[in-house]
Amino acid sequence: MRHEKQRSAKVATERPEVSAGPSVTGRRSTINDIARLANVSKKTVSRVINQSPLVTEGTRERVSLIIRQYGYEPDPQARGLAFRRSFLIGLVYDNPNAQFVVTMQQGLLDGVRGSGFELVVHPCNRQSKTLVADVRAFAQRQKLYGVVLLPPISENNALTSMLDELGCRYVRVASAVLDVPAKLVVSNDRIGTAEAARHLAALGHTRIGLIEGPIGFRSRIERREGFEAGLAEHDLKLAKEYCVDGAYTFDSGIEGARKLLSLKNRPTAIFACNDEMAAGVYQVAREMGLSIPEDLSIVGFDDTPVSSRLWPPLTTIRWPIVEMGRSAAAKLLEGAESDVTVPEAKLIVRNSTAPPKR
Amino acid sequence: MRHEKQRSAKVATERPEVSAGPSVTGRRSTINDIARLANVSKKTVSRVINQSPLVTEGTRERVSLIIRQYGYEPDPQARGLAFRRSFLIGLVYDNPNAQFVVTMQQGLLDGVRGSGFELVVHPCNRQSKTLVADVRAFAQRQKLYGVVLLPPISENNALTSMLDELGCRYVRVASAVLDVPAKLVVSNDRIGTAEAARHLAALGHTRIGLIEGPIGFRSRIERREGFEAGLAEHDLKLAKEYCVDGAYTFDSGIEGARKLLSLKNRPTAIFACNDEMAAGVYQVAREMGLSIPEDLSIVGFDDTPVSSRLWPPLTTIRWPIVEMGRSAAAKLLEGAESDVTVPEAKLIVRNSTAPPKR
DNA sequence: TGACCCGCTGACACCGGTGTCCAAGATCAA
DNA sequence: TTGATCTTGGACACCGGTGTCAGCGGGTCA
Numbered sequence: 001m002r003h004e005k006q007r008s009a010k011v012a013t014e015r016p017e018v019s020a021g022p023s024v025t026g027r028r029s030t031i032n033d034i035a036r037l038a039n040v041s042k043k044t045v046s047r048v049i050n051q052s053p054l055v056t057e058g059t060r061e062r063v064s065l066i067i068r069q070y071g072y073e074p075d076p077q078a079r080g081l082a083f084r085r086s087f088l089i090g091l092v093y094d095n096p097n098a099q100f101v102v103t104m105q106q107g108l109l110d111g112v113r114g115s116g117f118e119l120v121v122h123p124c125n126r127q128s129k130t131l132v133a134d135v136r137a138f139a140q141r142q143k144l145y146g147v148v149l150l151p152p153i154s155e156n157n158a159l160t161s162m163l164d165e166l167g168c169r170y171v172r173v174a175s176a177v178l179d180v181p182a183k184l185v186v187s188n189d190r191i192g193t194a195e196a197a198r199h200l201a202a203l204g205h206t207r208i209g210l211i212e213g214p215i216g217f218r219s220r221i222e223r224r225e226g227f228e229a230g231l232a233e234h235d236l237k238l239a240k241e242y243c244v245d246g247a248y249t250f251d252s253g254i255e256g257a258r259k260l261l262s263l264k265n266r267p268t269a270i271f272a273c274n275d276e277m278a279a280g281v282y283q284v285a286r287e288m289g290l291s292i293p294e295d296l297s298i299v300g301f302d303d304t305p306v307s308s309r310l311w312p313p314l315t316t317i318r319w320p321i322v323e324m325g326r327s328a329a330a331k332l333l334e335g336a337e338s339d340v341t342v343p344e345a346k347l348i349v350r351n352s353t354a355p356p357k358r
Numbered sequence: 359m360r361h362e363k364q365r366s367a368k369v370a371t372e373r374p375e376v377s378a379g380p381s382v383t384g385r386r387s388t389i390n391d392i393a394r395l396a397n398v399s400k401k402t403v404s405r406v407i408n409q410s411p412l413v414t415e416g417t418r419e420r421v422s423l424i425i426r427q428y429g430y431e432p433d434p435q436a437r438g439l440a441f442r443r444s445f446l447i448g449l450v451y452d453n454p455n456a457q458f459v460v461t462m463q464q465g466l467l468d469g470v471r472g473s474g475f476e477l478v479v480h481p482c483n484r485q486s487k488t489l490v491a492d493v494r495a496f497a498q499r500q501k502l503y504g505v506v507l508l509p510p511i512s513e514n515n516a517l518t519s520m521l522d523e524l525g526c527r528y529v530r531v532a533s534a535v536l537d538v539p540a541k542l543v544v545s546n547d548r549i550g551t552a553e554a555a556r557h558l559a560a561l562g563h564t565r566i567g568l569i570e571g572p573i574g575f576r577s578r579i580e581r582r583e584g585f586e587a588g589l590a591e592h593d594l595k596l597a598k599e600y601c602v603d604g605a606y607t608f609d610s611g612i613e614g615a616r617k618l619l620s621l622k623n624r625p626t627a628i629f630a631c632n633d634e635m636a637a638g639v640y641q642v643a644r645e646m647g648l649s650i651p652e653d654l655s656i657v658g659f660d661d662t663p664v665s666s667r668l669w670p671p672l673t674t675i676r677w678p679i680v681e682m683g684r685s686a687a688a689k690l691l692e693g694a695e696s697d698v699t700v701p702e703a704k705l706i707v708r709n710s711t712a713p714p715k716r
Numbered sequence: 717t718g719a720c721c722c723g724c725t726g727a728c729a730c731c732g733g734t735g736t737c738c739a740a741g742a743t744c745a746a
Numbered sequence: 747t748t749g750a751t752c753t754t755g756g757a758c759a760c761c762g763g764t765g766t767c768a769g770c771g772g773g774t775c776a
Contacts, residue, residue, distance in 0.1 A: 404765095
């Protein structure tokens with residue numbers, strides 16, 4: 001990092017380094033080169049790059065041609081410096097579900113492809129007291145073009161008001177309407193969970209257990225209410241004793257299943273609000289010698305790889321993560337009214353559900 | 359993006375916008391502010407920031423104090439522009455294992471914490487003909503400080519020689535020695551697989567099947583050779599008919615297991631070279647009515663979440679991904695001889711292995 | 717005491733772009 | 747034809763840092 005030449009004691013007339021500093025990095029062409037070649041000022045080249053209307057068609061074409069010929073790409077750092085804004089998008093998450101994060105990264109990059117933006121990942125801890133300050137420093141230091149917030153961090157209003165205050169664009173990925181549409185990509189968990197409820201009801205289940213997400217997560221509410229709505233269509237209600245808290249973890253699924261399955265009149269089906277907890281239910285069912293789906297039907301949520309590796313493969317709800325990522329990217333890139341349509345979450349029926357034994 | 363004021367036709371004397379442009383972004387302090395406050399030139403402040411020895415202790419302290427007081431942080435874009443290098447680290451991967459990628463991100467960020475570097479993710483397709491050109495453009499455009507290559511892309515020598523040519527630092531994360539230590543973080547798959555082999559041999563297995571990784575992956579060779587070495591310690595050899603090709607996918611695990619388990623003298627244990635394939639083996643075992651581990655012992659590799667959700671939980675090999683990430687980060691940050699020690703991969707014994715029935 | 721050297725500091729140019737503003741050329745009305 | 751207006755493009759400053767190099771004060775040596 002230290003470039004300054006240390007004076008050498010004796011030799012006054014150092015011979016100049018012949019060429020090629022430490023990193024060759026093959027001297028890319030700059031806006032000045034293009035301007036010289038096209039016989040215009042650098043500002044005109046800049047106008048062409050930024051699609052300013054203040055350039056005649058002829059000039060524009062001449063310059064564009066040379067840009068293409070020389071494969072010139074403007075330096076994002078220099079551009080950013082002048083714009084007082086970078087071309088980086090921050091992905092802020094605290095999500096135990098690796099599949100979700102990686103898929104979202106893919107979707108976001110799909111969505112910004114070709115526009116010169118890059119994705120900078122920023123995992124963090126939602127419990128941390130310095131969360132807001134930390135994200136603030138990140139956004140400010142990098143002059144982020146925009147920020148994508150994944151659930152459950154996306155539900156943090158302190159964070160979004162900080163970003164508003166900073167004048168930093170953001171998009172929340174969330175399971176419920178929290179904000180204006182322009183700043184939100186909604187997963188609509190309700191539709192998926194309602195379908196799951198209908199599925200179980202249609203199979204003939206009436207004693208249905210629910211293992212919920214953690215208190216304070218918006219998805220907990222959404223998934224539950226969607227589920228109840230689906231049941232209501234079949235005139236079923238969720239009994240209070242069949243609802244237990246979970247934490248979206250395998251262990252909490254085990255714990256929840258133990259509670260539900262030790263009831264005197266135990267449920268014939270359990271909806272676990274994510275796949276990890278559903279896997280916990282499998283484990284308890286095995287311990288208790290219950291066979292799936294004959295003795296117990298199970299539905300999960302997420303369609304992670306785990307769900308199809310379980311035996312029997314888990315009936316679960318898949319959300320369109322890639323499309324949500326693309327949509328989030330489109331919403332960040334200004335001017336993009338660009339309605340990437342996000343399909344709805346849908347039920348994937350596998351073999352963990354069947355009619356109850358009578 | 360278009361900031362230039364469009365001339366309005368009539369009004370010649372537009373009233374100047376009173377204040378606060380579009381993004382307030384609370385005017386951060388700059389090197390000039392600090393210089394003025396400390397009564398030194400900006401260059402001196404720059405020297406303090408870059409820990410140049412050419413500053414007297416007194417001056418350094420005075421300036422440092424003001425920097426701290428005002429919470430000044432130099433703008434990475436401006437710094438990068440002058441340095442002809444950014445403070446971004448590119449993470450180049452093409453890895454179906456989401457858990458690995460996310461964990462690696464975590465480890466890398468752990469490793470660069472506090473040093474002002476950011477991690478830019480760049481998923482790509484190892485089959486793509488434009489892979490090298492694509493990564494080259496990425497590295498060049500962003501003037502990346504360094505690149506981290508995850509397996510199996512890390513094995514691509516065309517990629518690394520391009521990076522060398524570009525003068526761009528990189529670190530390969532790989533399962534075998536491919537390069538000088540400074541550019542490599544090795545996972546040492548051999549040690550883990552040897553331990554797996556010893557484990558199975560010690561249980562008394564002699565007919566042991568192997569489902570390998572895809573041809574062309576370095577990890578295929580490493581894992582196999584480690585496994586063979588472990589067996590050799592117990593005077594066992596891997597029979598050719600007990601070795602089948604896989605592709606690190608669930609489906610290829612199913613296929614491989616079908617082949618192995620339909621042999622007349624079928625193996626009593628199978629080592630699948632990753633957890634996904636091991637999950638495929640579970641599925642086939644179920645279909646065939648074989649119980650695990652009584653009729654068939656299974657060992658996987660990766661310790662993904664899937665492994666502990668399977669029933670019975672899978673005996674597998676865990677590699678120290680976070681530590682590998684930290685180590686990779688340390689190797690990129692120059693001057694860091696910083697030996698983050700990477701512990702060895704180790705066997706996690708769960709319930710999918712037992713002595714063979716006699 | 718003067719010549720010299722050394723260590724520290726700052727003026728200045730520069731990295732590669734963009735915003736502002738003005739001038740030159742083109743167009744149009746009188 | 748001339749003057750007014752509009753269009754187009756360029757000179758210049760600036761974004762926020764770093765490299766270069768000259769200058770300055772103080773110590774050493776003859």
